[in-house]
Amino acid sequence: MAAITISQLTKVFANGVRALRDVDLTIADGEFFALLGPSGCGKTTLLRTIAGLEAPNAGRIVIGERDVTRMPPGPRKVAMVFQDYALYPHMDVTDNIAYPLKIQRVGRAARRQRALETGSHLGLAGMMDRRPAQLSGGQQQRVALARAVASHPQVFLFDEPLSNLDARLRMEARTFLKRLHADLRITTVYVTHDQSEALALADRMAVMDGGVIRQVGSPVEVFQRPANLFVASFIGSTPMNLLDARVDGGLVRVGPDAASIPESARGLVQEGEPVVLGVRPEYAELHPQRVAESIAARVVITEHLGTAFLVDLETAAGPVQVVVSEESPPDTGDDVFVLTNPQRSLLYRRDTGELIGPASSLAGLATAAAR
Amino acid sequence: MAEGTLPAAPPAADTRWLVRAVIARVQLYVFIALVAAFFALPMAWLVLSPFDAHPTLVAGLAHPTLANFADMFRNPAVRGSLLNSVLLALGTMVVVVATAALAAYALSRVHVPGHNVILYVLLLFSSVVTGSAAMVPIFLLAYDLHIINTITGVVLVLAGGLLPAAIFILKxxxxxxxxxxxxxxxVFGAGPFQILRDIVVPLVRPGLAVIAVWSMVTVWGNFLTPFILLRDPSLTPASVQIYSFYSAGGTANLRLISTFGLLYTLPVVVMYLVVQNRYGFRFYGGIKH
Known part of the structure; x- marks a missing residue:
């Protein structure tokens, strides 16, 4: 059990790629922390640097009370689960799970015993003498987990562990991981490019881009108040609508129309300031007539999402998407008006791309939801 | 002739075509038989002559006997030379496999700039090292290192010649x-040698087996290196020993040569069969992508 403190971490690869730039991050003891970002954002490099598989060019990594920056991987007492599981094909399940113990010089009988205990705990009791090739993808994944658990690490490092599973197994494995973490309470760093995994699993998460952390917060914070335009466009199953706008007399002017100023930005903007209005498709409403300050639009296409409809609209300020309930889908070609919810919509400065207003005005709500 | 049916060929043309086809077939079979005989007759001679009391250059079993084998095993030079060959083959195999495994692992994992060039140059030189062109310098080198006339010297020279190709294949x-x-x-704390022993070696075992058998077979059949580097008759391996089965007048002792030849061939055949059985000479890495 240990917290992880990362400060000023920089990694430049031999080919000149700057994978990490001055990364500062603190992960609390027992926390399930997700690193999220598009491919090439540096999240895997950060994980591998924590593991000791990559040496940083500058900065410090502290696990628990120990500075491990220059330490080889072994004594860091971390366990890593790889994307391809890295199960040894020539060893059976028992030997795979027991291999970390063999390295720790645990006696043969004791390590077989512990492998069996850990394996049974993870639902592998009936298949301890099979080879990895004889197991399904989900079973292989559990063997990889069991091997990590058996080594009694201070920290778990997961590198996209669910990406090789099909959709149904992935949901099962996700629940499984969450339960395992609740059982063991071991500090976990989880790398993924799948935001639904990060939002579902993590206590807190960091969104990375270009070797820089763009936002750290609970999934609720990150989802509801993305700190900048990158995070805003990256997070969300349907991307957030981002409309160029201008502050105009207590309103945000979007093309010829206007919307109310988001509550969290009131009093923090100047008249005439160029801004970007951010509205999640789920937090906007469609009305057949103009109501208050709303944006005129025409329906281009509607997509059925199962429990709702995603409506693609064309406005004078560009395309907008809105999610409406399944009862009232508009028809293609209808003229409608988009009403934004000032409690949920967000305002960004157009020059810096930063969120206007406190990054976590919903912090209380967020932590309550995370518990 | 009815409309729509194929016009039948005139009877004369039909027969000619048939005759030509038969002749072509016969020629082919005769050719194949000749080629087969060309390769099979020496084999037949090798297998039959050792069991003949008076072997000639004709393959056959005119006077069947096992006395040739009894005679041969009574000859101390023969027993010694087979033992020497085994020592040379095993020794070289151990040196080649151990060294090539370590070198290939390092070359595969550590990216030295230009390591491919190093490997290709080594590969090029290796054909020189055991070739006749380098024999004088190698003789002088062995002499100065005081490994002339020793099994160790021969093992080192042969291993040096085999290593580049072995490293290349293993890499x-x-x-x-x-x-x-x-x-x-x-991440679990294993050191480089632990990783090599527990993970890498088991995974590349087919490759190691190929290298092991290939180096033993090569050494088993090598004549020039031991012939030049070994002066003491008690150290002579089988490949050089065959050379001595001549009478004082210079005529070949066919009884000894044929019997010894058969014995000398058997280990290679056995090794081939063992590897064929266990690994099927498939080149695979045991990897699931």
């Missing part, structure tokens, strides 16, 4: 094992 095997296997072992 390919090692390259195809995913790095995540070793990285996961490293």
């Amino acid at each position: 390919d095997f090692m390259d195809s094992t995913p790095a995540s296997y070793e990285e996961s072992a490293r």
